[in-house]
Amino acid sequence: xxxxxxxxxxxxxLGLLHEAPMHGYEVRKRLDLAIGPFxxxxxxxxxxxxRGLVEEGYLVERSTDGPNTSRRPRIVYELTEHGRAxxxxxxxxxxxxxxxxxxFALRLAFFARTEGTARxxxxxxxxxxxxxxxxxxxxxxASGDSWSxxxxxHTEESLVRDLRWLAELIAAxxxxxxxxxxxxxxxxxxxxxxxxxxxN
Amino acid sequence: xxxxxxxxxxxxxLGLLHEAPMHGYEVRKRLDLAIGPFxxxxxxxxxxxxRGLVEEGYLVERSTDGPNTSRRPRIVYELTEHGRAxxxxxxxxxxxxxxxxxxFALRLAFFARTEGTARxxxxxxxxxxxxxxxxxxxxxxASGDSWSxxxxxHTEESLVRDLRWLAELIAAxxxxxxxxxxxxxxxxxxxxxxxxxxxN
DNA sequence: GCTGCATGTATCGGCTCGATATATCGACAC
DNA sequence: GTGTCGATATATCGAGCCGATACATGCAGC
Numbered sequence: 001x002x003x004x005x006x007x008x009x010x011x012x013x014l015g016l017l018h019e020a021p022m023h024g025y026e027v028r029k030r031l032d033l034a035i036g037p038f039x040x041x042x043x044x045x046x047x048x049x050x051r052g053l054v055e056e057g058y059l060v061e062r063s064t065d066g067p068n069t070s071r072r073p074r075i076v077y078e079l080t081e082h083g084r085a086x087x088x089x090x091x092x093x094x095x096x097x098x099x100x101x102x103x104f105a106l107r108l109a110f111f112a113r114t115e116g117t118a119r120x121x122x123x124x125x126x127x128x129x130x131x132x133x134x135x136x137x138x139x140x141x142a143s144g145d146s147w148s149x150x151x152x153x154h155t156e157e158s159l160v161r162d163l164r165w166l167a168e169l170i171a172a173x174x175x176x177x178x179x180x181x182x183x184x185x186x187x188x189x190x191x192x193x194x195x196x197x198x199x200n
Numbered sequence: 201x202x203x204x205x206x207x208x209x210x211x212x213x214l215g216l217l218h219e220a221p222m223h224g225y226e227v228r229k230r231l232d233l234a235i236g237p238f239x240x241x242x243x244x245x246x247x248x249x250x251r252g253l254v255e256e257g258y259l260v261e262r263s264t265d266g267p268n269t270s271r272r273p274r275i276v277y278e279l280t281e282h283g284r285a286x287x288x289x290x291x292x293x294x295x296x297x298x299x300x301x302x303x304f305a306l307r308l309a310f311f312a313r314t315e316g317t318a319r320x321x322x323x324x325x326x327x328x329x330x331x332x333x334x335x336x337x338x339x340x341x342a343s344g345d346s347w348s349x350x351x352x353x354h355t356e357e358s359l360v361r362d363l364r365w366l367a368e369l370i371a372a373x374x375x376x377x378x379x380x381x382x383x384x385x386x387x388x389x390x391x392x393x394x395x396x397x398x399x400n
Numbered sequence: 401g402c403t404g405c406a407t408g409t410a411t412c413g414g415c416t417c418g419a420t421a422t423a424t425c426g427a428c429a430c
Numbered sequence: 431g432t433g434t435c436g437a438t439a440t441a442t443c444g445a446g447c448c449g450a451t452a453c454a455t456g457c458a459g460c
Binding site: 033105108109111112140143144145146147148150151154158161162165169 | 362365
Binding site: 203223224226243244247274275 | 409
């Protein structure tokens with residue numbers, strides 16, 4: 001039922017809320033800045049999604065404002081145990097894992113919180129995807145006028161480089177034990193508790 | 201009024217129809233295969249767009265089927281003079297030229313039919329865009345855990361390579377006269393007259 | 401002559417984007 | 431102090447697009 005994009009958004013939100021509760025505005029800012037390649041999403045998408053996650057029991061609302069403030073109430077969302085489990089499911093790839101640029105970058109952003117076996121599977125899935133793309137580009141490498149061919153050749157070279165890079169990651173993942181240790185760093189700014197604006 | 205995406209689609213359709221009249225199915229196939237990076241678009245988008253272009257006088261419908269065939273009528277679209285002019289406008293960049301991956305790749309696909317001055321402007325616009333992206337990535341290169349940083353570093357290297365490539369193109373464009381000659385090749389399969397299925 | 405696949409046009413529901421409305425807070429100027 | 435500006439924060443709406451689906455024909459293989 002859930003769209004691929006919806007699943008991806010759920011994954012990102014659940015991942016962000018893992019370390020600290022946040023309100024919607026904060027979530028969006030981090031998706032924009034910290035997570036990087038994840039395309040900015042509009043509030044018209046995010047807010048309904050947050051409410052949906054509450055409905056499904058993955059999040060709970062929690063207002064940090066005292067009752068006697070005149071301030072517009074801000075809704076802080078907090079992860080439930082159920083939500084934590086859901087993140088694990090989504091991180092593992094779920095039913096139909098997508099390996100496009102955006103999905104892959106997002107998965108990588110939460111790799112430190114992903115199981116070793118799932119990590120390997122994701123890297124290999126991405127590899128397969130890029131190899132498909134490379135084959136497709138080589139298939140009609142000769143087509144197009146010289147301008148298009150210029151772009152095609154450049155894209156092909158980029159793909160080869162990306163694949164080499166991926167192969168290195170896979171080798172490293174295979175070599176290390178299930179917990180990479182030296183590669184994991186808990187000081188991700190996206191995981192620092194957010195400052196929730198006014199103190200009150 | 202027109203969306204950025206609509207303008208892009210108009211540009212692609214007008215460009216494809218420059219050499220030969222086609223029906224919608226053919227247009228979609230070429231957008232998918234020949235043009236490459238232009239994301240596949242659904243018929244639910246393409247057909248209304250074609251009808252819209254007819255309404256605006258950029259295309260005319262022309263049925264190639266004789267009256268006595270039982271075959272479902274296929275609508276062949278043909279470029280008008282007005283449409284040819286419109287393509288020139290859009291190729292020049294129009295009001296708000298977009299320089300994202302998709303737009304740029306599409307513009308490049310029709311570069312042989314684009315004026316020299318517009319070509320240079322497009323390459324430089326793309327250059328500016330990539331430099332922005334590079335600056336943004338470098339600004340928070342230190343953020344994220346080591347997994348994200350791995351991706352960030354790789355992306356940064358790719359951007360640098362892309363910029364180098366672009367600089368070469370720009371130098372070549374500057375060096376050559378307004379018509380590149382040696383670089384232009386009219387044998388683009390996208391510009392071969394389409395085979396319209398059954399002969400009749 | 402049956403089955404499957406490519407060709408070809410068309411529509412619809414649901415989801416998303418982009419714009420907009422509303423409201424509070426902190427900062428800085430005058 | 432008070433005026434304005436930008437950041438914070440939630441919410442909604444119209445327009446537009448994707449993905450699925452329906453329908454119909456031609457062609458190849460068996």
